[in-house]
């Protein structure tokens with residue numbers, strides 16, 4: 001299978017925050033953002049693998065900044081690392097100031113998707129070759145995050161998480 005680059009999976013979703021999507025403080029409801037990110041990330045994973053993809057794990061979400069009603073929200077999703085059948089997708093979330101048009105970073109998130117065949121069985125995907133410094137840094141750290149996710153899901157023993165353990169030694 002021909003290796004690919006993260007830019008080939010890049011998926012950008014821009015949408016407004018409407019009243020039905022907010023909490024009592026008139027900011028975007030967290031679950032709504034999670035769903036939007038799931039959609040953007042699944043498109044990126046599909047573009048990388050050209051397969052049916054399913055969400056295996058939400059690895060990290062930081063709601064660092066509120067997103068007010070009426071905001072224009074842009075989610076940029078890219079596959080940061082491809083393993084055998086699974087992919088890590090990294091997302092940057094931006095909001096845009098109405099008057100100046102200046103973009104500010106609101107959130108980051110990391111999801112894991114698995115490519116599957118028509119029967120739902122995991123299937124092999126292409127490797128990914130990072131190009132930029134940021135892509136290289138995210139690629140490097142992805143194996144540690146995969147191990148942490150598997151340990152938390154009870155699918156890997158902590159003493160087998162060698163990359164993750166190396167962080168603390």
Ligand SMILES: CC(C)(COP(=O)(O)OP(=O)(O)OC[C@H]1O[C@@H](n2cnc3c(N)ncnc32)[C@H](O)[C@@H]1OP(=O)(O)O)[C@@H](O)C(=O)NCCC(=O)NCCS
Nearest residue numbers: 054055056057083084085086112114116122146149150153
């Ligand atoms: C995700 C799913 C396909 C994995 O199937 P499985 O039988 O556990 O398959 P495996 O154990 O071979 O795992 C497949 C890959 O997923 C990875 N994986 C599984 N669970 C994971 C987790 N919690 N975190 C990170 N990676 C995970 C495995 O490490 C493996 O990766 P690799 O092949 O790249 O090394 C299966 O659990 C599933 O269909 N889950 C439901 C998905 C879904 O419906 N999502 C929407 C929820 S509403």
